[in-house]
Amino acid sequence: MIQEKLKETVKEGAETVKDLPEDIWQTIKDLLDLGFHFESGGKRIDLTVGHLLLVIVAFIVATVVLRLIRSLITRKMDTENELKFKSIFKFIRYIVYLAVILFTLNASGVDITVLLTASAALFVGLGLALQDLFTDIIGGIFIMVDKSLAVGDVVEIDGKVGRIFEIKLRTTRALTRDDKVIIVPNHHFISDIVYNYTQNHRTTREAVKVGVAYGSDTALVRKLLLECAAKQNGILKSPKPFVLFEDFGDSSLNFGIYFFINDSFSNPRIKSELRFRIDEQFRANKVTIPFPQRDVHFYPTTPIQPKSDE
Secondary structure (H helix, E strand, O other): OHHHHHHHHHHHHHHHHHHHHHHHHHHHHHHHOOEEEEEEOOEEEEEEHHHHHHHHHHHHHHHHHHHHHHHHHHOOOOHHHHHHHHHHHHHHHHHHHHHHHHHHHHHOOOOHHHHHHHOHHHHHHHHHHOHHHHHHHHHHHHHHHHOOOOOOOEEEEOOEEEEEEEEOOOEEEEEEOOOOEEEEEOOHHHHOOOEEOOOOOOOEEEEEEEEEOOOOOHHHHHHHHHHHHHHOOOOOOOOOOEEEEEEEOOOOEEEEEEEEEOOHHHHHHHHHHHHHHHHHHHHHOOOOOOOOOOOOOOOOOOOOOOOOOO
16 A cells, blocks of 8 residues: 555656656746737737847857957957957947847847838938948048058148047047147048148158348358258258249249158257258348338329419
């Protein structure tokens, strides 16, 4: 009798243990099915915990794969090209994340066409609002791909000169001669005229213009200008400076001393020191720098006789 009861107890326990995995799986399934269930346009939309977990797993897998791809591509790049590629890669990563999320939701049974249709108006408004942002991002990609700009370049845009120290996907930052940072949206570099002083090489040609009085010894003026340029720090010995007699002005004979420097960012200081030196040499050699003047000639005419009161 006791043995029969023991057999029945063991049999019931075995059946309970056998049903236990099914109960656990059913509990997990019920948990994963928790979420929002609603209809839109006659179609059922399910957003559940299972979908959320699936998106998170796909997101993590995509992140790991993208990092692996980035490391494989950039391992043989120099530092400058690596920074440029990483900036572009950020933009690509966002697109991949969006595609992974949509594909995962679609594969898990969520009809994403309903979501896209319902949010079409939102996407249109968002696109219009972010038009400049996307333009800047595309401009940043073009800058990095065609290498029209690089860190360390000296550029002039909208009358401001600055040395670029950072290129990002949306903006480029430069340090001006006044030690101020200007932040330039990247679309300016593809739609506006930009002067890059140092794209081909670091050497640039500069000039200082000066006028002397009529009657001055032009050979002496040329000699003094070349001597001043030769003694000025920051001016290269090769290519050699040269002087041009540029014009007969209204009040002066106009000359220009042309020279080459390898730091165009600091050229205002070099020009200022050169002007001081030229003024000193002209004074020592009695060369006059005239100021604007006009000659007024009076010609005698028959005077007007005042009328008599009588």
